[in-house]
Amino acid sequence: MGGSTPMVFYITICCVAFVASKIVVSLLCYKRWAKKRRIIEDSLAGEGKMVMFRSPATQALSAKAFVKNTMKLTNKDILGSGGYGTVYKLVVDESTAFAVKKLNRGNENRDLGFERELNAMADIKHRNIVTLHGYYVAPQFNLLIYELMPNGSLDALLHRRSPEEKPLDWESRCRIAVGAARGLSYLHHDCIPHVIHRDIKSSNILLDRNLEARVSDFGLATLMEPGRSHVSTMAAGTFGYLPPEYFDTGRATTKGDVYSFGVVLLELLTGKRPTDESFVEEGSKLVTWVKGVMEDGREEHAVDSELACFPAEEVKKVFAVADKCLEPDPSRRPTMIEVLKMLEQTQSK
Known part of the structure; x- marks a missing residue:
């Protein structure tokens, strides 16, 4: 009988702990529900x-x-x-x-x-x-x-699709590139004041039901009056897409968006993220790797392996457009309206 006392005590402690945990969880759930209700009531009472x-x-x-x-x-x-x-x-x-x-x-x-x-x-x-x-x-x-964009982001469609989904074909990739370039060109040249996005990347390019590209997420956007060349600000954006001059000058310019768009073009061409693990292991990055491939004239070897069919000459031209966008010297990069024209000419020929 004496040996059963510790067991009874242990079972009692477990039961008390279980009941206590349930009470704590219930109180937390109630507090969360009450907070939500209070927010709704405050909002509907005229505070929102x-x-x-x-x-x-x-x-x-x-x-x-x-x-x-x-x-x-x-x-x-x-x-x-x-x-x-x-x-x-x-x-x-x-x-x-x-x-x-x-x-x-x-x-x-x-x-x-x-x-x-x-x-x-x-x-x-x-x-x-x-x-x-x-x-x-x-x-x-x-x-x-x-x-709401039915097809989500370009990042998800390129990199996180399920095995059952077909990869983006060449025509769709070109249409997405032109659409995103058209949106950026509008921001840089037609908006007054002009808009510098500062966070162009594949996850901020959304796709409608027809795979038409829509530029999104303006949480880092900066407005720039016509006639000005830059806006002084802190470097911000996403690693892998940031233009090199941001770290040295602290200036946001439309040419910074052009560089980031060039990285997106490389993603569409290669199917690789700028922070792909294979580049990290080699101490390199997507931009450096592609520039090396282009110098050797082997662009077709960098094309996404899931692209079963693609026009080799068109691909080379798009690589060339991306290369111009990725010039280290921002003054040598094209404007977005020039990038748009180059991409449209690539498609039409």
């Missing part, structure tokens, strides 16, 4: 401000329904995330869905990112730039309401 730009997609969208649906979003609804916010898929009804970027308040960088994106996007309407439908400002968070 919702602005929707007129479009067929937003006609039937009310602030009350929108906020309630937003508060129901979970990790399963996440489309992507980064330093400036998390993007969710928000389904309103069977025919209406949006991509909603949520930025929690209280962080200076996030607040600044929201302002930058809103300032850059508010007046832009272009077929190759993702459409901003509206925004919502509340004490606890900010929301940017975007058009």
